[in-house]
Amino acid sequence: MANPSLLILAGDGIGPEVMAEVKKIIGWFGTRRGVTFDVSEDLVGGCAYDAHGTPLTDATMAKAQEVDAVLLGAVGGPKYDSLDFSVKPERGLLRLRKEMDLYANLRPAQCFDALADFSSLKKDVVAGLDIMIVRELTSGVYFGEPRGIFTEGNERVGINTQRYTESEIARVSRSAFELARKRNNKVCSMEKANVMESGVLWRQVVQEVHDREYPDVELSHMYADAGAMQLTRWPKQFDVIVTDNLFGDLLSDLAAMLTGSLGMLPSASLGAPMANGRPKALYEPVHGSAPDIAGQGKANPIACILSFAMALRYSFDMGEDATRVEKAVEKVLADGLRTADLMGPEGGSPVSTSAMGDAIIAALDASL
Numbered sequence: 001m002a003n004p005s006l007l008i009l010a011g012d013g014i015g016p017e018v019m020a021e022v023k024k025i026i027g028w029f030g031t032r033r034g035v036t037f038d039v040s041e042d043l044v045g046g047c048a049y050d051a052h053g054t055p056l057t058d059a060t061m062a063k064a065q066e067v068d069a070v071l072l073g074a075v076g077g078p079k080y081d082s083l084d085f086s087v088k089p090e091r092g093l094l095r096l097r098k099e100m101d102l103y104a105n106l107r108p109a110q111c112f113d114a115l116a117d118f119s120s121l122k123k124d125v126v127a128g129l130d131i132m133i134v135r136e137l138t139s140g141v142y143f144g145e146p147r148g149i150f151t152e153g154n155e156r157v158g159i160n161t162q163r164y165t166e167s168e169i170a171r172v173s174r175s176a177f178e179l180a181r182k183r184n185n186k187v188c189s190m191e192k193a194n195v196m197e198s199g200v201l202w203r204q205v206v207q208e209v210h211d212r213e214y215p216d217v218e219l220s221h222m223y224a225d226a227g228a229m230q231l232t233r234w235p236k237q238f239d240v241i242v243t244d245n246l247f248g249d250l251l252s253d254l255a256a257m258l259t260g261s262l263g264m265l266p267s268a269s270l271g272a273p274m275a276n277g278r279p280k281a282l283y284e285p286v287h288g289s290a291p292d293i294a295g296q297g298k299a300n301p302i303a304c305i306l307s308f309a310m311a312l313r314y315s316f317d318m319g320e321d322a323t324r325v326e327k328a329v330e331k332v333l334a335d336g337l338r339t340a341d342l343m344g345p346e347g348g349s350p351v352s353t354s355a356m357g358d359a360i361i362a363a364l365d366a367s368l
């Protein structure tokens, strides 16, 4: 059987720094577990713009469609802020999501015991937290038409359109219900049905899919603003949260801080099954290119490493090895290793990005 194939798009800023640690782990699987991945690498984001004048070439897009999974670091940075919207680094990522039709973005927020003290919330609010945000990723206000900046009378007007079809809502809600069945069997759907028609439809369709196909799953609905409040008040009331593209973006950054740092949160973006039965998939940390710390060896590589663990679980049927990587992360945190983002205001001695990666490799060795 052919080796599993991976396309690495490390991107900009801290993207290549955190991805270097994932590459060590991919190498570890080759030498220590006899699992060799066919790895190719390419450009996305600002670095692709610098090389080719576009944040994603057609050739890279075609490669992404062919591989078993894409691993992405991060894109963007101040250098590209004034670029035309059509060639901004972020457009490269949005094109990948849209053309691969990666409609279900899984963003798990788990609080490791060793970090429960570090959250900005009280320890008992976050200790043992394990929630899964399912963010719709290919539609909504990110992609709706009309959009643009127009002139109306003597002033400019900026327009974006929130648009959801019934089938787009139904398919992402199925992803959420399926996940809930393997977890604690609860889904909370979040929208703004009190002010947006797309929210009214969202609520109706999620309820219909539930009643028809998943009556065994406990379903509740919440307005997204109240959801944000509840996520900080008592996040452990949630199991799976399903929400749209924009609310999911906001709520997942919020959920990241429940776990201690944005540098901890991984994600999987999944589409429909390919011919081999596995979903089209892209894995990436939730965080961005962190221009404020790029190039300093300070970035926390754990979000990117846990994203690779999600690839093992969702693309390669290697659930036990995914758990092995997660346990290795848990072990180094329990041993007290911290990158700078996991230091409190009183400071301490943070380890570098590569020292964190090396410690995780050592914990993986110890797991054999």
Ligand code: NAD
Pocket: 014, 018, 073, 074, 075, 076, 077, 078, 090, 093, 262, 263, 264, 284, 285, 286, 287, 288, 289, 290, 291, 292, 293, 298, 299, 300, 301, 303, 341
């Ligand atoms: P960001 O996530 O890059 O950074 C926010 C804050 O979190 C910064 O203080 C940063 O230092 C810190 N941080 C983030 N990841 C970290 C890590 N792994 N370790 C330690 N600290 C970390 O968000 P931003 O500053 O709003 O955006 C910067 C750029 O990244 C923008 O161009 C934005 O569009 C882009 N972005 C890209 C992605 C992506 O590629 N998926 C996601 C979010 C933002």
Ligand code: IPM
Pocket: 076, 090, 093, 094, 249, 286, 288
């Ligand atoms: C994310 C990011 C992206 C988004 C940007 C970089 C396009 O914030 O993945 O959370 O808004 O979806």
Ligand code: MN
Pocket: 249, 250, 253, 286
């Ligand atoms: Mn975001």
